[in-house]
Amino acid sequence: MIVYERESDFVMVTQDDHARVSGEFAKAWRNEYFVALDRKEDVELAVFEHDRGWIDLDETPFWNDEKRLPFSFRDFPLTPRFVFYKKGIDEVESKNKYAALLCSLQYTTLFEMIQDDSVPAFLYSEYERQQRLINDLNLTHHSSQEMIKFHLQVLRFCDDLSLYICMHEPMVHHTASEWFAEGFSQRFSFFNHEKITFEWAEKEKIILSHFPFSSEVVVKVPLKEVKKADIANYGIAKAYKHTPKKERVVQFVPK
Numbered sequence: 001m002i003v004y005e006r007e008s009d010f011v012m013v014t015q016d017d018h019a020r021v022s023g024e025f026a027k028a029w030r031n032e033y034f035v036a037l038d039r040k041e042d043v044e045l046a047v048f049e050h051d052r053g054w055i056d057l058d059e060t061p062f063w064n065d066e067k068r069l070p071f072s073f074r075d076f077p078l079t080p081r082f083v084f085y086k087k088g089i090d091e092v093e094s095k096n097k098y099a100a101l102l103c104s105l106q107y108t109t110l111f112e113m114i115q116d117d118s119v120p121a122f123l124y125s126e127y128e129r130q131q132r133l134i135n136d137l138n139l140t141h142h143s144s145q146e147m148i149k150f151h152l153q154v155l156r157f158c159d160d161l162s163l164y165i166c167m168h169e170p171m172v173h174h175t176a177s178e179w180f181a182e183g184f185s186q187r188f189s190f191f192n193h194e195k196i197t198f199e200w201a202e203k204e205k206i207i208l209s210h211f212p213f214s215s216e217v218v219v220k221v222p223l224k225e226v227k228k229a230d231i232a233n234y235g236i237a238k239a240y241k242h243t244p245k246k247e248r249v250v251q252f253v254p255k
Contacts, residue, residue: 001054002167008227011223011226012061013166015051016051016054018051021165022050023048034154045099046096050102057081070226085122089104106155108126109152153186160180164180165221171203182195188212194209196212207253211253217252219249221248222246224243225243226240227243
């Protein structure tokens, strides 16, 4: 679950809904800026499905007693996460091996720097999967490895762009220490490896300094605004269940 706090409520977006938004960015990616067009549908599938392991976990949110707010993807315990991550990647693999390879790489690169006893077993299992898929798909050549790196960067950029609009209130100024406050970390050769930054033009419009998409992109983020009073009265599970979904519409345009 993606969660941020406001004065009287918590804004909550499921990981799968966020992934659906990131998939829309992948679909809009400009062909001239894409390496190995024959893999584009595979990459799109990976971006759409990369967080499907969260579907069951996000069905009913959990309350973090220590922080007195709902657990989010930032602080949800790792051991159950890894069980569902594996399940999600397994499901992607049953549809498309290349998409599963990208999803697996997305998760292992996220956790390689995390110090926790539960991490090594997950990494080892996914490294084995990655090697098996690379061999099955005959992707051992250097050029194939470069292609995989590019497609993983596309996934990460689409993921981060979606995360930004799911994690933050529109038009709010962010401090330098906050995620994405200084732009996005992915660099692409067709933009001379320059950082992609953004600015809110208005409540429903973001201007990107560099634009990898074929045309303006409009996305709709499903979210719930769960009242703190309802959580106090009924508990997080019931309060979340009975809160109606809303949509946040955001348009992305070039500078």
